[in-house]
Amino acid sequence: xxxxxxxGQLAFISACILFALGIAVTWYxxxxxxxxxxxxxxxxxxxxxxxxxxxxxxxLTFRNGAAIERLVGEFSRRxxxxxxxxxxxNDMPVAASRVPPNLRRSRSNVAAMxxxxxxxxxxxxxxxxxxxxxxxxxxxxxxxxxxxxxxGGDEPALVLRIGIAxxxxxxxxxxxxxxxxxxxxxxxLLALIIQTIFxxxxxxxxxSMGQAARAIAAGDLSSRVGDGANLKNExxxxxxxxxxxxxxxxxxxxDLEQKVRERTAALEAANAKLEELNRRKSRFLSxxxxxxxxxxxxxxxxxxxxxxxxxxxxxxxxxxxxIIDGETDRLSRLISDLLDLAKIDDGVVLWRMxxxxxxxxxxxxxxxxxxxxxxxxxxxNCTPSxxxxxxxxxxxxxxxxxxxxxxxxxxxxxxxxxLISADRAPTSGPAQRAEGEYVVVSVADSGPGLSAAECGxxxxxxxxxxxxxxxxxxxxxxxxICREIVxxxxxxxxVDSEVGCGSTFRFTVPVATKLAKAANSGxxxxxxx
Amino acid sequence: VFEKKVLICDDEPYILESVSFIVREEGxxxxxxxxxxxxxxxxxxxxxxxxxxxxxxxxxxxxDVCREVKADETMRKTYVILLTAxxxxxxxxxxxQSGADEYMTKPFSPRSLRRRLHELLDEST
Numbered sequence: 001x002x003x004x005x006x007x008g009q010l011a012f013i014s015a016c017i018l019f020a021l022g023i024a025v026t027w028y029x030x031x032x033x034x035x036x037x038x039x040x041x042x043x044x045x046x047x048x049x050x051x052x053x054x055x056x057x058x059x060l061t062f063r064n065g066a067a068i069e070r071l072v073g074e075f076s077r078r079x080x081x082x083x084x085x086x087x088x089x090n091d092m093p094v095a096a097s098r099v100p101p102n103l104r105r106s107r108s109n110v111a112a113m114x115x116x117x118x119x120x121x122x123x124x125x126x127x128x129x130x131x132x133x134x135x136x137x138x139x140x141x142x143x144x145x146x147x148x149x150x151x152g153g154d155e156p157a158l159v160l161r162i163g164i165a166x167x168x169x170x171x172x173x174x175x176x177x178x179x180x181x182x183x184x185x186x187x188x189l190l191a192l193i194i195q196t197i198f199x200x201x202x203x204x205x206x207x208s209m210g211q212a213a214r215a216i217a218a219g220d221l222s223s224r225v226g227d228g229a230n231l232k233n234e235x236x237x238x239x240x241x242x243x244x245x246x247x248x249x250x251x252x253x254x255d256l257e258q259k260v261r262e263r264t265a266a267l268e269a270a271n272a273k274l275e276e277l278n279r280r281k282s283r284f285l286s287x288x289x290x291x292x293x294x295x296x297x298x299x300x301x302x303x304x305x306x307x308x309x310x311x312x313x314x315x316x317x318x319x320x321x322x323i324i325d326g327e328t329d330r331l332s333r334l335i336s337d338l339l340d341l342a343k344i345d346d347g348v349v350l351w352r353m354x355x356x357x358x359x360x361x362x363x364x365x366x367x368x369x370x371x372x373x374x375x376x377x378x379x380x381n382c383t384p385s386x387x388x389x390x391x392x393x394x395x396x397x398x399x400x401x402x403x404x405x406x407x408x409x410x411x412x413x414x415x416x417x418x419l420i421s422a423d424r425a426p427t428s429g430p431a432q433r434a435e436g437e438y439v440v441v442s443v444a445d446s447g448p449g450l451s452a453a454e455c456g457x458x459x460x461x462x463x464x465x466x467x468x469x470x471x472x473x474x475x476x477x478x479x480x481i482c483r484e485i486v487x488x489x490x491x492x493x494x495v496d497s498e499v500g501c502g503s504t505f506r507f508t509v510p511v512a513t514k515l516a517k518a519a520n521s522g523x524x525x526x527x528x529x
Numbered sequence: 530v531f532e533k534k535v536l537i538c539d540d541e542p543y544i545l546e547s548v549s550f551i552v553r554e555e556g557x558x559x560x561x562x563x564x565x566x567x568x569x570x571x572x573x574x575x576x577x578x579x580x581x582x583x584x585x586x587x588x589x590x591x592x593d594v595c596r597e598v599k600a601d602e603t604m605r606k607t608y609v610i611l612l613t614a615x616x617x618x619x620x621x622x623x624x625x626q627s628g629a630d631e632y633m634t635k636p637f638s639p640r641s642l643r644r645r646l647h648e649l650l651d652e653s654t
Contacts, residue, residue: 286615286617289615293636294541294544297547298541298547299636300636300637300639301544301636304638309550323543
């Protein structure tokens with residue numbers, strides 16, 4: 001049953017129902033037909049009997065024996081008559097034709113007829129219906145009757161018995177029934193065909209839906225049901241809902257995939273960033289260790305030389321002690337620079353933001369470094385425009401300016417010029433990191449200059465240019481610290497230079513807003529976190 | 530007496546000066562170079578008996594120089610002492626991998642340097 005599929009199952013159930021219905025209808029038709037056929041036959045036989053009695057009244061009345069024999073014989077040979085018998089009032093046979101042997105009455109009065117009693121008869125040859133007519137003498141007075149010795153009164157003088165075969169009637173019934181059989185069969189087949197077609201229309205979308213569901217489960221999320229989406233019934237609605245659901249799953253899935261892709265990319269990027277950071281940190285650490293060991297090496301070497309070797313020459317002894325002294329200073333500068341950078345990196349620096357005129361700061365820085373410049377025979381020209389009010393940490397900004405001027409003095413030959421100036425600038429610098437009004441401070445020298453490659457790296461930690469002699473005062477961190485300070489203020493620092501044509505270091509600081517100027521009554525301290 | 534030649538190669542002038550002083554005090558002839566390339570040139574032309582090599586130098590590193598020395602038939606016999614501020618185990622491995630005979634981390638002890646110089650140079654005579 002399960003193998004038949006839904007269409008087969010529906011057809012099977014329909015066939016069963018139709019078969020049962022057919023049996024019921026046939027049985028009902030049979031009983032109806034039987035009644036009709038029987039009634040009609042009974043009426044006809046009754047009419048024939050009455051007619052025969054009427055037509056042969058005289059013969060019957062006068063009991064012409066030979067004539068009666070002949071008439072009964074003729075009568076019994078009619079088409080639908082099985083046998084005919086005539087008996088007198090004492091039930092003694094008068095005449096009989098074709099009466100089957102051993103005929104016995106099995107049921108009396110099986111039908112109510114006005115002129116005859118109908119009994120059901122049994123014999124070896126089959127069942128019969130027997131019509132018993134009372135033949136009344138007619139057209140003869142009582143005297144005449146008495147004279148002919150006929151029975152008087154209303155008693156029937158003779159009994160006419162006409163038998164018809166029940167099988168004849170049943171044959172008629174079944175003939176009528178069989179005549180309708182092709183019609184019934186045709187109707188049943190038609191019903192089954194219509195039923196199957198309809199079932200197929202309903203089932204096909206369900207089958208497609210099953211295939212689509214399997215495809216979706218297997219990963220083909222674009223799978224949809226093509227059949228039955230335009231059906232106006234529940235199956236159509238089911239198909240449409242299924243397709244909507246599949247589309248939604250597809251959408252959600254691709255959304256999810258997209259999200260996963262984005263997230264993975266973001267995580268990979270973050271991871272790469274962290275790895276790069278880690279590499280940089282570890283590189284930085286090994287550089288730091290190298291930078292710290294270098295002055296220590298000189299200190300240790302010269303100290304041991306002084307301890308172990310008998311150096312008579314005062315000048316040499318003095319020189320070695322001086323180197324130890326200088327290298328110790330270098331070491332402590334390096335350590336404080338490293339601490340500075342670490343503090344800025346960790347955001348634990350206290351920034352004392354104040355509003356002030358940057359010209360004052362530049363003048364002050366120049367005055368402080370002037371003795372060094374004079375000793376190196378380098379001219380310092382400080383020409384800032386006045387009225388450039390900025391908001392910044394004064395000490396840190398002065399550290400930047402001093403560092404830039406110090407670098408210029410360090411690398412310039414005697415007789416060079418260093419020009420310090422400050423002006424308004426429309427942007428924060430070449431990278432245009434922020435918008436607003438800025439002050440650009442520049443420190444220009446006529447020194448040896450930097451190559452393009454050096455210009456890009458000069459602010460990196462521990463970067464040293466080709467012209468930098470090791471073992472001098474530099475820590476390699478000065479410009480890196482400058483960049484951190486300037487960037488913290490929202491500005492930029494950069495260098496324009498060419499080999500042999502001097503260098504110009506510039507940095508920007510945001511101009512103080514009116515609000516900030518007004519709020520300058522006290523010193524505000526901010527911590528970068 | 531024919532003096533043994535020692536080449537000192539370092540980009541730090543004070544280290545160059547102190548090591549030169551020590552080596553000279555021990556009675557060897559001293560050659561100095563400020564970077565790897567200069568050191569290699571002197572190695573080829575002067576054929577020193579021993580070279581004291583700094584590792585982190587601009588241009589050719591001490592490892593590079595050491596590899597070239599040990600790959601060259603004419604210079605292979607030159608003793609190489611790496612003198613470096615890179616003190617991690619991995620760096621030391623890299624040093625011996627490049628063929629160095631000795632690896633000393635900065636800050637080094639001048640006394641042990643003196644001892645090693647004698648061990649390497651006097652034994653071979």
